[in-house]
Amino acid sequence: MKKISLLMAIALIFFSCDKKAKENQDNKTSESQTTEEVQKKENASAGKINIEDIPYSNSDLGEFPFFTLPKGLVNQNKPLQKNFDVCFFPVNGIMTPFEGKLYKTNVVSAENEEFSKMYFEKSLEDYLSSIGAVKVYDGEITESEYNRYQKQDPNKGNEGDMGYADEQIKFYVIRTKDKGNIYIQFSANSASGKLNILQEANLKQTIQKITADEIVKDLSEKGKSILYINFEINKADLTEDGSKTINEIFLALKKDPSLNISIEGHTDNTGDAQKNKKLSLDRANSVMNALVSKGINKSKLTAKGFGSEHPLVSNDSEENKAKNRRVELVKVK
Incomplete structure (x- = not known):
């Protein structure tokens, strides 16, 4: 009788352990499924596509x-x-x-x-x-x-x-x-x-550092160099990057002291035409004055502002308008 009771007790222990093991396995499966569902929801909310x-x-x-x-x-x-x-x-x-x-x-x-x-x-x-x-x-x-x-x-x-x-x-x-x-x-x-x-597609970077050698080459081969000089918004004040470009222009002019340059400012067609023309002239003067302050003879420089009168391309998109906001160095014979 005692042996039978002992066997029954052992059986109950194994049954209990097996039940707990299954419950643990079910819980793990449930947790795994829950994690997977959460991940799917997170991917959806993050706007991901595989x-x-x-x-x-x-x-x-x-x-x-x-x-x-x-x-x-x-x-x-x-x-x-x-x-x-x-x-x-x-x-x-x-x-x-x-x-x-x-x-x-x-x-x-x-x-x-x-x-x-x-x-x-x-x-x-x-x-x-x-x-x-x-x-x-x-x-x-x-x-x-x-x-x-x-x-x-x-x-x-x-x-x-x-x-x-x-x-x-x-x-x-x-x-x-x-x-x-x-x-x-x-x-x-x-x-x-x-x-x-x-x-x-990824953006193809087209911005390059302006160098004195490139400016000299453009002036020699094309008679002008088109530059995109950074100014403060709606102002003629040069930014830090703009000042770096001025230094390259200075080095270019030092390479060929015989050069006489017309500095010509241009804008897009946004806003009032007269204000744009004044802004373009003010920016051209800022470039000229910065070069003079570095030692370039002022007699070799002139400043002009054309506003939006001479666009490079049609002002029909923001991309094209950006192309029209420029400063041109034109070789004067």
């Missing part, structure tokens, strides 16, 4: 922006096109910034035709699927999400802009080996549609 999960497209996509609008639909206005900018796309409903070559447009029906939301969306969806694009989101943007990100978007309110509260957006990704990642989103209502295309 590009490795998207298969490569082998289709011949052509050149940017890669496809036309459906027949019978046209751009309402001139599309917004930039060689490098940022665009926000709804990754898991989180408007997430991607950088690269950008195309954004509003889409309407051609004259005397009624816009069809279904025609616009189905045409795009069928075509994108045929070239290997993968839909990664189809849903609305919440009001709280719009309020969170909208001030970060430099193109908010411009042509083809989307991502507004309660706006239904379809978001596709094309992954390629030769053209990189391509992001496409579109939305529509009963009257018109919107389309955004971005070819993801």
Whole structure:
């Protein structure tokens, strides 16, 4: 009898231990699943996309922006096109910034035709699927999400802009080996549609240090050197970087004492024309006076201000306006 009682006690102990082990294992599994779920939620809230999960497209996509609008639909206005900018796309409903070559447009029906939301969306969806694009989101943007990100978007309110509260957006990704990642989103209502295309790319740095040798070379070969000298905003006061550029101009002029230079200031077309002309002259004088203070003979220098009268390029974008805000050193015979 005592042996039977002892065996039963031992059995109960093993049963209890086995039950606890299973409970611990279940708890670990539950904790693991909970951690995984939390991680998924964190990834979603952070607006992450696992590009490795998207298969490569082998289709011949052509050149940017890669496809036309459906027949019978046209751009309402001139599309917004930039060689490098940022665009926000709804990754898991989180408007997430991607950088690269950008195309954004509003889409309407051609004259005397009624816009069809279904025609616009189905045409795009069928075509994108045929070239290997993968839909990664189809849903609305919440009001709280719009309020969170909208001030970060430099193109908010411009042509083809989307991502507004309660706006239904379809978001596709094309992954390629030769053209990189391509992001496409579109939305529509009963009257018109919107389309955004971005070819993801890193910024190619084009800023180079201005050197005296380059200035001398430009003056010798081209008769002028175009410089982007930093001044205080809306002032003629040189910044620290601007002063460094002045020193390179000084060294260039010292290399060839026979040079006579016209220092010519230019602005973009933003603001009052007369004020721009005065500002451009004041900046040219600042450059001249800085060079004289370093020992350059003032008789070899003249200062002129042209305002926005002689743009290098059309003032139709911020990028082009920046090109027009310049100082030119022109060789005087």
